[in-house]
Amino acid sequence: MRCPVTAASSAGPVGSDGDVLAEATQFLEALHAERQLPGLAARLAEVREEVALTGSYRHTREELVYGAKVAWRQSARCVGRVRWAGLRVRDRRHVTTAAGIAQELSAHLAAGDNGGRIQSVITVFAPDRPGVGPRARIWNDQLIRYCGHVCADGGVLGDPAQVAMVRAARRLGWRPPPVPGRFDLLPWVIETAHESPSVWEVPRELVREVALSHPDHEWFADLMLRWHALPVISNMRLRIGGVDYSCAPFNGHYLGDEIGTRNMGDRERYDQLPVVAAGLGLDTSREDTLWREHAALVLNQAVLHSFRVAGVRVSDPHTESELFMKFCAQEERAGRPVHGDWSWLNGSVGWAALHAVHHRYYDTRVPNPNLWQTDRVYD
Amino acid sequence: MRCPVTAASSAGPVGSDGDVLAEATQFLEALHAERQLPGLAARLAEVREEVALTGSYRHTREELVYGAKVAWRQSARCVGRVRWAGLRVRDRRHVTTAAGIAQELSAHLAAGDNGGRIQSVITVFAPDRPGVGPRARIWNDQLIRYCGHVCADGGVLGDPAQVAMVRAARRLGWRPPPVPGRFDLLPWVIETAHESPSVWEVPRELVREVALSHPDHEWFADLMLRWHALPVISNMRLRIGGVDYSCAPFNGHYLGDEIGTRNMGDRERYDQLPVVAAGLGLDTSREDTLWREHAALVLNQAVLHSFRVAGVRVSDPHTESELFMKFCAQEERAGRPVHGDWSWLNGSVGWAALHAVHHRYYDTRVPNPNLWQTDRVYD
Numbered sequence: 194m195r196c197p198v199t200a201a202s203s204a205g206p207v208g209s210d211g212d213v214l215a216e217a218t219q220f221l222e223a224l225h226a227e228r229q230l231p232g233l234a235a236r237l238a239e240v241r242e243e244v245a246l247t248g249s250y251r252h253t254r255e256e257l258v259y260g261a262k263v264a265w266r267q268s269a270r271c272v273g274r275v276r277w278a279g280l281r282v283r284d285r286r287h288v289t290t291a292a293g294i295a296q297e298l299s300a301h302l303a304a305g306d307n308g309g310r311i312q313s314v315i316t317v318f319a320p321d322r323p324g325v326g327p328r329a330r331i332w333n334d335q336l337i338r339y340c341g342h343v344c345a346d347g348g349v350l351g352d353p354a355q356v357a358m359v360r361a362a363r364r365l366g367w368r369p370p371p372v373p374g375r376f377d378l379l380p381w382v383i384e385t386a387h388e389s390p391s392v393w394e395v396p397r398e399l400v401r402e403v404a405l406s407h408p409d410h411e412w413f414a415d416l417m418l419r420w421h422a423l424p425v426i427s428n429m430r431l432r433i434g435g436v437d438y439s440c441a442p443f444n445g446h447y448l449g450d451e452i453g454t455r456n457m458g459d460r461e462r463y464d465q466l467p468v469v470a471a472g473l474g475l476d477t478s479r480e481d482t483l484w485r486e487h488a489a490l491v492l493n494q495a496v497l498h499s500f501r502v503a504g505v506r507v508s509d510p511h512t513e514s515e516l517f518m519k520f521c522a523q524e525e526r527a528g529r530p531v532h533g534d535w536s537w538l539n540g541s542v543g544w545a546a547l548h549a550v551h552h553r554y555y556d557t558r559v560p561n562p563n564l565w566q567t568d569r570v571y572d
Numbered sequence: 573m574r575c576p577v578t579a580a581s582s583a584g585p586v587g588s589d590g591d592v593l594a595e596a597t598q599f600l601e602a603l604h605a606e607r608q609l610p611g612l613a614a615r616l617a618e619v620r621e622e623v624a625l626t627g628s629y630r631h632t633r634e635e636l637v638y639g640a641k642v643a644w645r646q647s648a649r650c651v652g653r654v655r656w657a658g659l660r661v662r663d664r665r666h667v668t669t670a671a672g673i674a675q676e677l678s679a680h681l682a683a684g685d686n687g688g689r690i691q692s693v694i695t696v697f698a699p700d701r702p703g704v705g706p707r708a709r710i711w712n713d714q715l716i717r718y719c720g721h722v723c724a725d726g727g728v729l730g731d732p733a734q735v736a737m738v739r740a741a742r743r744l745g746w747r748p749p750p751v752p753g754r755f756d757l758l759p760w761v762i763e764t765a766h767e768s769p770s771v772w773e774v775p776r777e778l779v780r781e782v783a784l785s786h787p788d789h790e791w792f793a794d795l796m797l798r799w800h801a802l803p804v805i806s807n808m809r810l811r812i813g814g815v816d817y818s819c820a821p822f823n824g825h826y827l828g829d830e831i832g833t834r835n836m837g838d839r840e841r842y843d844q845l846p847v848v849a850a851g852l853g854l855d856t857s858r859e860d861t862l863w864r865e866h867a868a869l870v871l872n873q874a875v876l877h878s879f880r881v882a883g884v885r886v887s888d889p890h891t892e893s894e895l896f897m898k899f900c901a902q903e904e905r906a907g908r909p910v911h912g913d914w915s916w917l918n919g920s921v922g923w924a925a926l927h928a929v930h931h932r933y934y935d936t937r938v939p940n941p942n943l944w945q946t947d948r949v950y951d
């Protein structure tokens with residue numbers, strides 16, 4: 194779960210505005226040291242020359258693969274990093290048209306899906322042009338997402354988080370299905386440096402979905418809830434040794450509570466806690482029955498159960514947290530610092546919809562007067 | 573729930589080592605402005621003189637009361653602050669002997685308990701001596717806590733968090749009950765500047781306890797679990813306008829998950845999740861049944877139910893989070909910044925025992941290579 198305060202305060206570099214050569218040097222030194230590669234001096238001389246001429250430099254395939262893996266390994270908010278070395282890196286730097294990109298996104302879906310045994314994949318398109326900006330951008334935040342349709346009464350059918358994206362696609366001429374539903378696939382919007390944004394339907398047959406059912410509650414299936422198997426983040430920039438790749442979608446597999454708690458449970462998403470509570474016959478007249486937590490638990494159980502039965506890889510928070518501890522131990526053994534953002538790494542199944550979760554404007558200075566922990570007196 | 577990273581990084585002032593006069597001035601100005609009190613200049617002159625002579629100054633009763641309330645109002649980790657103005661401040665600065673303090677602690681228990689309708693109370697003993705240190709310290713972290721007895725097999729009967737405190741009390745000659753139990757009251761250890769530490773039994777009749785039962789599960793009562801009604805923090809230092817009060821225990825009432833999730837559920841506390849799961853007949857052979865969350869839910873329901881039935885004030889996380897949002901709105905209307913520590917303010921019922929919760933050694937710098945959120949392209 195994300196702490197907005199930490200998120201806001203640890204703003205990262207956006208755009209290659211730093212000292213490209215310094216960052217490149219640091220990166221290449223780390224790569225050569227970690228992989229015990231020869232030829233560092235020669236490669237540095239080459240890069241120095243290229244940066245002097247063009248303001249940037251081209252990564253070798255090996256540098257790209259290593260850089261992408263290490264970017265994952267160092268993602269402070271990701272609990273799934275024990276798998277970093279197994280990332281499959283698809284080098285598609287030569288693909289620069291919207292049509293070409295759309296085709297590669299389809300190929301990415303197939304590679305990531307891997308028949309349900311989800312494989313971690315990143316597809317890296319052409320790097321940003323130094324001082325100019327991205328050569329391509331995908332407008333979607335994930336490659337597979339469901340539409341949010343605003344209804345006549347102001348309510349939203351589908352995913353409220355995607356209302357703005359639906360609006361953006363419509364402005365580009367896209368038309369939603371004639372009979373809008375709760376789980377309509379959003380199209381991709383792809384923009385390149387030489388083409389204006391264009392809309393691309395996602396090939397339906399490449400999108401694996403899981404219908405949600407619960408092992409102990411038959412009625413649960415009647416809620417007709419579902420989710421897609423593959424989370425492909427498409428709005429993050431990969432930065433390697435001073436070079437930015439603004440178009441580099443990647444996927445892992447799901448952690449159950451991303452679906453069960455956040456996507457299904459959050460008030461400003463599918464808001465299913467009251468619906469599930471009604472199915473369970475819970476007393477929702479008072480908060481202290483903890484009906485929200487009870488409904489969130491059942492939703493999460495349904496997600497894990499349904500994915501498992503469907504043969505789709507998914508993680509539960511306990512197993513994942515334990516694996517993350519293994520990752521930390523590995524990193525420490527390798528003498529590397531573990532980058533981490535505590536509140537993101539400790540998301541929770543039961544963390545349903547507390548009001549204060551969404552409040553972020555706190556003053557974090559230590560005030561006066563104050564109360565503060567004293568040192569323990571005894572051993 | 574606490575984020576150890578934030579906790580570590582926002583270390584507060586410990587001991588009045590700062591500029592007493594500057595802090596006093598800032599405090600008195602704030603008090604006079606907020607309460608629209610006259611006589612600021614005269615009071616500042618008085619304090620200046622006193623600080624010059626003695627290195628510190630004596631708060632008026634009004635300053636002490638206001639200072640304690642504001643210290644609560646600004647406690648970044650406290651979700652219960654909407655009640656700050658109702659804090660009852662017991663001025664016991666004249667009490668400096670261990671016997672006198674023990675007597676006042678008993679009086680505090682009675683005042684806080686308030687027949688089960690828990691009242692927020694702080695008892696303020698003599699301030700620290702400038703440059704020397706506390707005039708009195710209570711070794712206990714809370715005034716009511718249960719012993720942790722180490723058994724022959726190395727296991728712990730009672731609260732493992734209090735094993736060291738039991739050891740400390742024993743070293744001072746205290747003897748635990750002849751037949752040790754899971755809920756034996758810890759004695760107080762009180763140390764003053766002129767007396768060595770002494771042990772005081774807590775008057776049993778002042779300790780209200782609630783036996784835990786569950787509305788839907790009769791067997792739950794057979795677990796013989798219980799908890800005390802009153803959380804009185806006794807290891808925090810109150811600092812007001814440059815003056816430290818290291819002996820100033822305070823209480824609010826409980827938020828259910830402090831008992832149900834943390835005290836009862838944590839592996840290194842009473843570790844009751846496996847026990848409750850057994851009672852519920854859950855499948856604990858695999859993590860993805862979410863049996864831990866299920867057991868934590870039932871424990872939390874039992875706490876809220878039992879306190880309510882016993883007529884003891886307790887809060888549930890949703891109501892409390894909503895009240896906290898009211899507090900934020902109030903503070904913003906009053907033009908005051910809200911001090912807050914996001915991860916503490918968003919504790920959770922279901923947050924049972926993730927491994928990574930206890931890991932704190934993260935590097936929070938932004939690393940290279942990295943993955944970072946891009947700006948949204950559309951509106």
Ligand code: HEM
Nearest residue numbers: 194265268270271272273313443444445446447448508943
């Ligand atoms: C293999 C299985 C994976 C699991 C189980 C996993 C798990 C997670 C989870 C639970 C989050 C928090 C998401 C949220 O609360 O919104 C997260 C965030 C993140 N993950 Fe992973 N992840 C996996 C693979 C990957 C891969 C392959 C990459 C990159 C190559 C990656 C990079 C990130 C990044 C950058 C974030 C932060 C996202 C943000 O700031 O919004 N993860 N991961």
Ligand code: HEM
Nearest residue numbers: 564573644647649650651652692822823824825826827887
């Ligand atoms: C009236 C009802 C109250 C409620 C429901 C409440 C709730 C809470 C909760 C849930 C925590 C986090 C505890 C943890 O996770 O360990 C907390 C922390 C805290 N509260 Fe309150 N509180 C109340 C009253 C008070 C009062 C009267 C004071 C002081 C006058 C106070 C000062 C603090 C402080 C200083 C902390 C941080 C403790 C630390 O750093 O370990 N609270 N409160």
